[in-house]
Structure formats: structure tokens, C-alpha cells
Amino acid sequence: MEPSQRDEVVRRVQAGERDAYRLLVDDLEREVRGFVASRATSLELVEEVVQGAFVEAYRNLATYELRGTFGAWVKGFARNLLRRELAQRARLVSADEEVLEGLVAQSAISDLEREADDNRRDDLARIERCLAALSPRARLMAQRRFVEQVPINRIAQQFKQTRAAIANALTRIRSGLRTCAGASGEVAPLQVDVA
Amino acid sequence: MNEARLDELLEAYLDQDLTPEEAGELRDLVEENAALRERFVGEVRWHLRLGDRLHVPAIPLTARVAAMLEADEHEPRTADAVAARIATRSSRRHKISVRLRRRRMPMTPWWMAIAAGLLVCVGLFWTLQGDASAVATVRGERGVIERAGVTVRLSAQAQPLNEGDVVAADGVELLLRYHDGTTVELSAGGRLTVIGGTRQGAKRLELEQGGLLARVAKQRAGEALVVATPQANATVLGTTFRVRVESLGTRLVVDEGRIAFAKRSGGAPIEVAGGRSALAGIDGSLALVEPPARAVAANTAKAWTPEPFSPTGGRPFTDDSPYNLAIPAKPVLDRDSAAMAARLATQTAVLALFKHALPLYDADANTPVRRVTSVRRDRQWPADQPVRVPDGVRPNSGSNRALVVLDWNARRAFELYRFAWDGDGIRIEGGGSVPFDGNGVPIPASGYAGGSYLAGLLRVREIAQGRIPHALAFGTSFARKGMWRHPAQQTDGKLTGPDTIPVGARIQLDPALDLDAIPGLTPGERTIAVALQTYGAYCVGASGEPFLFFCELAPDAVDGADTGAVYTANGLANERTALRHIPFTSLRVLGTWDGRAAAP
Numbered sequence: 043m044e045p046s047q048r049d050e051v052v053r054r055v056q057a058g059e060r061d062a063y064r065l066l067v068d069d070l071e072r073e074v075r076g077f078v079a080s081r082a083t084s085l086e087l088v089e090e091v092v093q094g095a096f097v098e099a100y101r102n103l104a105t106y107e108l109r110g111t112f113g114a115w116v117k118g119f120a121r122n123l124l125r126r127e128l129a130q131r132a133r134l135v136s137a138d139e140e141v142l143e144g145l146v147a148q149s150a151i152s153d154l155e156r157e158a159d160d161n162r163r164d165d166l167a168r169i170e171r172c173l174a175a176l177s178p179r180a181r182l183m184a185q186r187r188f189v190e191q192v193p194i195n196r197i198a199q200q201f202k203q204t205r206a207a208i209a210n211a212l213t214r215i216r217s218g219l220r221t222c223a224g225a226s227g228e229v230a231p232l233q234v235d236v237a
Numbered sequence: 238m239n240e241a242r243l244d245e246l247l248e249a250y251l252d253q254d255l256t257p258e259e260a261g262e263l264r265d266l267v268e269e270n271a272a273l274r275e276r277f278v279g280e281v282r283w284h285l286r287l288g289d290r291l292h293v294p295a296i297p298l299t300a301r302v303a304a305m306l307e308a309d310e311h312e313p314r315t316a317d318a319v320a321a322r323i324a325t326r327s328s329r330r331h332k333i334s335v336r337l338r339r340r341r342m343p344m345t346p347w348w349m350a351i352a353a354g355l356l357v358c359v360g361l362f363w364t365l366q367g368d369a370s371a372v373a374t375v376r377g378e379r380g381v382i383e384r385a386g387v388t389v390r391l392s393a394q395a396q397p398l399n400e401g402d403v404v405a406a407d408g409v410e411l412l413l414r415y416h417d418g419t420t421v422e423l424s425a426g427g428r429l430t431v432i433g434g435t436r437q438g439a440k441r442l443e444l445e446q447g448g449l450l451a452r453v454a455k456q457r458a459g460e461a462l463v464v465a466t467p468q469a470n471a472t473v474l475g476t477t478f479r480v481r482v483e484s485l486g487t488r489l490v491v492d493e494g495r496i497a498f499a500k501r502s503g504g505a506p507i508e509v510a511g512g513r514s515a516l517a518g519i520d521g522s523l524a525l526v527e528p529p530a531r532a533v534a535a536n537t538a539k540a541w542t543p544e545p546f547s548p549t550g551g552r553p554f555t556d557d558s559p560y561n562l563a564i565p566a567k568p569v570l571d572r573d574s575a576a577m578a579a580r581l582a583t584q585t586a587v588l589a590l591f592k593h594a595l596p597l598y599d600a601d602a603n604t605p606v607r608r609v610t611s612v613r614r615d616r617q618w619p620a621d622q623p624v625r626v627p628d629g630v631r632p633n634s635g636s637n638r639a640l641v642v643l644d645w646n647a648r649r650a651f652e653l654y655r656f657a658w659d660g661d662g663i664r665i666e667g668g669g670s671v672p673f674d675g676n677g678v679p680i681p682a683s684g685y686a687g688g689s690y691l692a693g694l695l696r697v698r699e700i701a702q703g704r705i706p707h708a709l710a711f712g713t714s715f716a717r718k719g720m721w722r723h724p725a726q727q728t729d730g731k732l733t734g735p736d737t738i739p740v741g742a743r744i745q746l747d748p749a750l751d752l753d754a755i756p757g758l759t760p761g762e763r764t765i766a767v768a769l770q771t772y773g774a775y776c777v778g779a780s781g782e783p784f785l786f787f788c789e790l791a792p793d794a795v796d797g798a799d800t801g802a803v804y805t806a807n808g809l810a811n812e813r814t815a816l817r818h819i820p821f822t823s824l825r826v827l828g829t830w831d832g833r834a835a836a837p
Contacts, residue, residue: 067299075298079289083281088289089301090733096302138260138636142250142277145267149278169290188287194248195390202387209245213280220283 043069045110052112056103063103067096070113078120081154083146087127095120125154171229172222176215180234183208184215239266243273247280254390257636380404380411380423402431406447415440417454419462424448424481424811426798432465439463447798448481448811453494465501469517472497472506486518488526498523511756543706546673548599548645550698552707553691554677559724559830560692560708561677563771564745568832570825576736578824580715581744584783586821588695590800591812593635594790595690600625602646608662609653618668624651626663632656633790641690648673652690678724685712686721686729686740686778693775695788700761701803705768710787712780713738722837723830729779738776743830745773747823758818759808766819773827782813784821 427447434440476494499506611618655666684690693710716730725741746769791801797812828835
């Protein structure tokens, strides 16, 4: 939707047509999710913050002024929620796993504070082209891990390899995808060795 | 080499499948090496971005937002409000949830359409995820399947079972579930081989060590479930029973139904009916066993009077401590009591009886004084402190490596977290102390987020005596974020929602329940149930388990399968003993600790 179209939907919701809010959620989900995912410490946090941002935006909809900035307005709620959650996680110092999450949170906080506004967009189409450029075996492994979110132990069982070997392969796949996604131009076949 | 190991641990971290040892190892790796730390953080964040871009959650965002807003607008004021929770495990820790509530006002078309669609989506999701054959799922931390020489570590995702698989429960119970609804819980430390029946035909399991609890759906004629052990075969048509391989032989306990129990060496079987047990001895004997004597309560509720707290008896803290005051006759409940109780009731309540049980040590004026240094300096432990600690004390083997020293000279409990000897001194990563003669609410908190380790701790001697004269303490993975209530002083909860449990919340088992009418209640369960009716239990913080009661580590405990003579004699034999017979569907949550208000 164009900003002006979004504002028109907001106006309808503000006037009492609650059903229409769904259109805004559908339209902005990808953008808000991408903003949050690049700064979160877990997928759990991504879901919680994205959901919370849209709920908070709805609750405060009466205060939104129709200036074509609804997307940024929702991301503002997401940013505040993220800031609060990351700060809490960064302070965790007891259990080992909490310390590890705290390290990721500290890194995410730095990014959150550095950027006034988010212009980063993960080009899903490019990432999918990069995925397709992997060898069939690597592509299957990536599909299992990133799309289906299969645990590594099960992938190891399916590929008849050790956990360590699969971990090593996934690191190479991630690295290859990151390089490919960050580049421009045509996507060349990705040479990633997975035994 | 470190990078390769980091990558392996990283993947386990992303799966939330690190063992405590691996978590410690990963932490050490990234804390000691800046390059590895940067690699770890970078890989985690890129993995999340990839996962977010590529993975499609099972429940659409619009549905989740709709449900949250609906819950916002319509609080469950009516006594018969119905909350249905639909969860999917598509993300690291969080169960994406949607709440459907019966409302006084009709739903708007959008909300109803979303809710209906959600039910269909979830139904389809579970259908697509389901497997027609037998599957094994882990309840708790870990287990393994050995198949054709390959060891596969289990996770919370269901793993199909094949004939010939060897299943080993490493640390906590494992649940095997068959397509006809038959379930078999393998005890912590147990090991069995799946001989047959994973797809069709008679189910046959060979129990090599440990114990199992089976709830067997009615089987077809000629396809009885058979559990074989080194000494015996138990042939089951449909019932609930336990089998355990012990040093003396194989013990069978039947909760419901009837089982034909025979020696493997041959001979006529004996029939073991519900409520009875039998032993197939290593000497070739086979006989019914008389039921174990129920532990005699020291006092009845009316006659009991508190005794002073001492190394041999009594309870700590004042009589008016939140932990020692009985719940009044008609307490005011939390307005979300039904929802919170329903959430807890969906889980199996278990006792921490070994790895995360707390060892208690006595100290007196003759006990050596040690310098205790905390890596974490905070209000609880701002500087090195001298503490009387006996020689040779050891913490529990869980990730918190905790122990408690009861200093009878100072009349304080010293609660030490991540305990380690450092020469003659002691190093911890946090701790505190609480006076025996106070109200049990140290400021700042000395143990869990919600209070002292000692407060609410289930003691061995209390099980032996058949009486717990105080509230219990439990942890839950449903602890609420951002709020707590007295006697807690902080929260480590991570979840939101009216059915999450505030740290400090006090639960109570319906006092009107007739415990004598509950079949199969073990002596230990009965003792605990009475305490829950009289004193209830406090949520003391977040835990990895959904519903976990904290207990003293018995001095004679050996491992997860041998929790000590007293616990074992009272039916609390395993590290994560499930309180299966206590009807937690009859729980309620008080508004305040004293039951006088609906909310703090």
C-alpha cells in the first residue's frame, strides 16, 4: 500500500471499522518483522515484539495523525519494545544461556541505538535466489534448517552425519548466503561444500 | 578447532538444546575469545534474519493480534469463562498462543472468522506434523535413540520409532506414544529396546534397566502389549502399570486393570490386579507383594503444634511467615485464577529430587569459617563474606550448582549459587542469607527470584513424618514477566498474558477434595497434597520445567534413579517424579499471599 492508502485504512479503523485493521497488519507485517528480526536475539523475541507492536499501535490509534507515516509509527512501537527487551536480556548474568543471550542482546542494542530510522530491507526474493543457487544437497539442508526449522540432531540423522559435520556445513551455507544476499547483480551458483 | 566446536555449540544453542555442560563450554569460549564472541553473535543474528525471512509461522500474525485485542476488550468476568490455548513450536522459546474466550457480547465477524480459521489451521498443522507410526517425544531435557549403530539425541520434536531402536532416558523421563493412544513413560536413567508394534501388530518392549509407567489403550485380541525384562514378561490388554528392573528382580505395580505376569523361564503367570504389585525375583521366585505401609503422620492437622526449628525437626521462620500461615477458609482468589490454574493443570507437576534438589548442610560454632567470594557483586553479596562451611560439601549437579548451609550458631541459612571450592576458600556466582527466626522474606532475595532457597523447600524428614507444615515452592516456565507479588521481590519470568503465573503467586489445591477417594495416591503424594490444601505453594521463579516443586537432596541419594530411601519408600523414586495422582485440575490461585484481596 502507498502511505496515503494506509492512512485511508487507518481513518476507517479510527471511525469504528475495526475489521480493516487486519489490512494494515497484513500490509506492514513483512516490513516490521524485518526491522525487528535484524535486531532481536531470538525468533521468540521477534514474534513477541512484532505482535506487541501491532497491538500497541491499535490501542493508541486515536493518537495517530494522518501524515502518511503509519509504517514508521508502528516501527516506533516495535523499537521501544525491542529496546526494553534487549536491555533486560543484556543484564542477564546468571545462567550460561542467559549470558549468551545477553551478548547477542548487547550487540543488537548497539544497532538499535545507532540507526535513527531503518532503511534496511532484506530482499526476500534475492535470498530465495541465493538459496536456489546452492547445490541440491546444500539447498535441502538449508531448507530443513532455515525454512522448516528442523533441529540439528534430526538433520544429522537424516543426512547420516555427525552433529559437528552438519554444524560445519550450516556455517558455510550461512556464510555463502550472507555473501550472496549482500551482493548485487546476477546470482551465481553458490559453491558450498557439504559432504 | 575452537571455531568448529563453536559452530557445533552454536547450532545446539539455536535449538535450545545445550546441555548445562555445553552451555558452560560455549560461554567460556565466547567470553575468553573476542573473535569467537563476534562470530557467535554474528551467526546468531544472521540465522535469525534468515529464519525470519524464510520461515512462515503456523499461526498468522493477524490471528494472534486479533486474539490479543479480543482478550484486551473482554476480561473474563464470568465464572464459566473458557480459555483455550493453542500453541505451536515454531520458534526458539516461545509458544505462539491465541486465546479464545467465551464472551458476553457476540463476536464481530472478523474476530470469529479468524478464530474459526485458526482452529482449522492448527488442526491441519497438527495433522501434517503427525506421524501414523509410534513416535517418541522427550519430556524434559534429553534422551537418545540408538539405531543401527548411530546415536540420535532427542529433542522436544517427536521422533518416529522403528523396531530395533534402543531408547535411553538420559536424565529425565522419556515419553513414547503409540498411534492408538498407548503411552509409555521411561524413567530417568531407563533403557529399553523396541522389539515390535511400532506400525502394527503386538507391541513389545524389552526393558533393560530403570522403570516405566504405561497407560495402555485397549488392545486387540491377540495383540497384547508385552513388556519383557531380564526376569519376567508382563502381558497387558489395557491398563496402567509400572515395571521396574531392580537389584532384587523385576517389580510390577498395577494402578488400574489387570496384568498377567510370568517368569521368562516359564511357568504359569500370576494375575496382578489394580492396586497390587508383584516381584519376579532374580532367584526365580514370582509372587504378589503386600502393599507398602503408608507413612504415619506425626500429628493430625488439629493436634499438630509447631516445634522449634532445629537440625532434627521443626520448620524455619516465624509462625506468621507467609510460608507458615495456613490459607484462610475462603481466600479471595486472583481474578485470573481460573486461567492460571488451567495453564498449570495442563502440565505434569514434578519434583526436583536429584539434579536440581538442594543439599542442606549443618554448621555450628566448631565448623571452619571460609572466605566466600562471589563473582557477581550485588546487593545480595556485595563483598567477600566469612561463612561457616563444613569440609567436603558439594553442590547439586544441576546447572545452578547450589547448596544451603544451615548455620545453627548464627541462626542463618546461607544460600550459595554456582558453588565451587577454590582451595580452602569458596567461589560462588551469587548468594545470600536468610535468618531462621525472620519471616522468610529476606531483603534482598537470597535464592530464587521469588525468595529464599529454604523457604518452601520440601524436606526429607517431612516426607518421612508424613507432614509438611508449610507452603511449598515451585518454579514454572509460565512465570510472568514484569510483575511479581509479595513475598517475591523480583521476577525472572519471560512470558506475558493473564494465564501466566506471577512470581510470588500462591496456589492452593482445593481443600474440599477428599484425598482418600483418589486411587493410587502414593504416601508421598498424599503428604504433598495435604500441604497444598493447607498451605499451598508459592511460585518462586521461572524454571525450565512447566511445573516443578523444589526439594531437599536426600543425603543417601545416589543418582536420578535412586533418590534415597525415604523418598523411594514413599513413592517418590525418580529424579523427576511426577505427582500423577494429585488432581491439579483442582488448583486455584490466591489474589494475595494471605488471601485477603483479589490483587496486590
